Amino acid sequence: MNQVMETPTQAVPHSAARPSAPAVATLTNITKRYANGVVALDGLSLELRRGEIVALLGPNGAGKSTAVRLMMGLSAPTSGDVRIFGADPQLTSTRLRTGVMLQVGRAPEMLKVREHIAMFRSYYPAPASAASLVKAAGLEGLEDRLFGQLSGGQKQRVLFALALAGNPDLVFLDEPTVGLDIEARRAMWAQIRSLRDAGKTVLLTTHYLEEADALADRIIVISKGRVVREGTPAEIKNAGAAGAGAVSSGVAVKIIRCVTTLSAEHLLKMPGVNSTMTDEGRTIIISSTPESTLREMLALDQSLHSLEVQSPALEDAFLALTRND
Numbered sequence: 099m100n101q102v103m104e105t106p107t108q109a110v111p112h113s114a115a116r117p118s119a120p121a122v123a124t125l126t127n128i129t130k131r132y133a134n135g136v137v138a139l140d141g142l143s144l145e146l147r148r149g150e151i152v153a154l155l156g157p158n159g160a161g162k163s164t165a166v167r168l169m170m171g172l173s174a175p176t177s178g179d180v181r182i183f184g185a186d187p188q189l190t191s192t193r194l195r196t197g198v199m200l201q202v203g204r205a206p207e208m209l210k211v212r213e214h215i216a217m218f219r220s221y222y223p224a225p226a227s228a229a230s231l232v233k234a235a236g237l238e239g240l241e242d243r244l245f246g247q248l249s250g251g252q253k254q255r256v257l258f259a260l261a262l263a264g265n266p267d268l269v270f271l272d273e274p275t276v277g278l279d280i281e282a283r284r285a286m287w288a289q290i291r292s293l294r295d296a297g298k299t300v301l302l303t304t305h306y307l308e309e310a311d312a313l314a315d316r317i318i319v320i321s322k323g324r325v326v327r328e329g330t331p332a333e334i335k336n337a338g339a340a341g342a343g344a345v346s347s348g349v350a351v352k353i354i355r356c357v358t359t360l361s362a363e364h365l366l367k368m369p370g371v372n373s374t375m376t377d378e379g380r381t382i383i384i385s386s387t388p389e390s391t392l393r394e395m396l397a398l399d400q401s402l403h404s405l406e407v408q409s410p411a412l413e414d415a416f417l418a419l420t421r422n423d
């Protein structure tokens with residue numbers, strides 16, 4: 099992604115997509131210890147800004163849902179401070195400005211889609227129009243169907259409409275596209291982008307890394323209740339490929355795979371080469387200057403073959419960043 103080239107080099111891992119936009123949600127040094135003694139959040143700090151889509155990523159049990167519940171005002175931290183629109187998240191006035199779509203979301207089966215939408219709209223002082231909600235969630239033609247008679251994907255879309263019923267400034271979407279077919283997923287992505295473009299803030303939790311890569315302006319990776327990395331998708335991929343912290347944000351790296359007679363010692367002396375390893379007879383080289391690295395390798399090794407050059411994948415970065423943490 100060309101964002102990589104445009105972002106100034108920074109030594110600190112916590113780079114921001116839109117640093118100038120006002121903060122919408124701020125978690126400062128949060129600890130959350132449950133009654134059973136589990137410490138779900140352990141000194142977590144993060145900020146969501148106006149007009150951005152942020153993906154919160156982390157392995158199972160990392161503390162994502164706990165962080166979202168605190169921001170929604172559904173539970174209180176053991177220590178630390180949570181501010182939403184500069185106020186207490188448990189205040190009704192704060193909650194009226196937020197929308198939420200939970201993975202385990204349920205709605206009464208015996209109400210029609212239009213009745214659900216009408217009920218949710220009635221909770222808010224300045225709701226979105228019913229027609230705009232139907233359109234945003236792709237529910238045209240399903241308004242008179244009972245919720246209980248919808249398919250899994252159609253139910254997901256109703257829950258998406260309900261999350262937007264209050265025309266919220268901050269929307270929490272927990273695994274929003276689980277169970278959706280490709281077309282419905284793309285349509286929901288387009289709607290999520292248009293929320294951002296209208297100045298709303300979207301916090302997305304997802305296990306589909308492709309979704310975070312496609313949608314998020316910023317990714318926050320958490321593990322064991324702490325932020326381990328934060329940046330644009332391109333920055334996260336670079337960081338993971340080079341080993342967390344080895345390459346500063348803003349430097350684009352590529353992964354070169356080939357069969358070569360050049361030794362690791364030799365390769366590591368070439369400018370731009372960050373690391374090398376071997377895998378099933380092939381050499382893998384991470385380089386921040388891939389063109390010059392390749393030119394040099396091809397000049398030195400006429401027998402070099404099976405060459406592939408790839409951008410780092412978010413999946414690899416995610417595993418590298420959360421593996422040993």
Ligand SMILES: Nc1ncnc2c1ncn2[C@@H]1O[C@H](COP(=O)(O)OP(=O)(O)OP(=O)(O)O)[C@@H](O)[C@H]1O
Nearest residue numbers: 132134136138156157158159160161162163164165
């Ligand atoms: N109500 C609770 N009481 C006790 N422990 C809890 C409670 N809710 C979560 N936990 C524990 O807190 C830790 C963080 O859980 P959390 O649900 O926030 O993680 P998560 O990142 O959302 O995970 P997943 O990706 O599996 O949904 C886990 O160890 C979990 O077992």
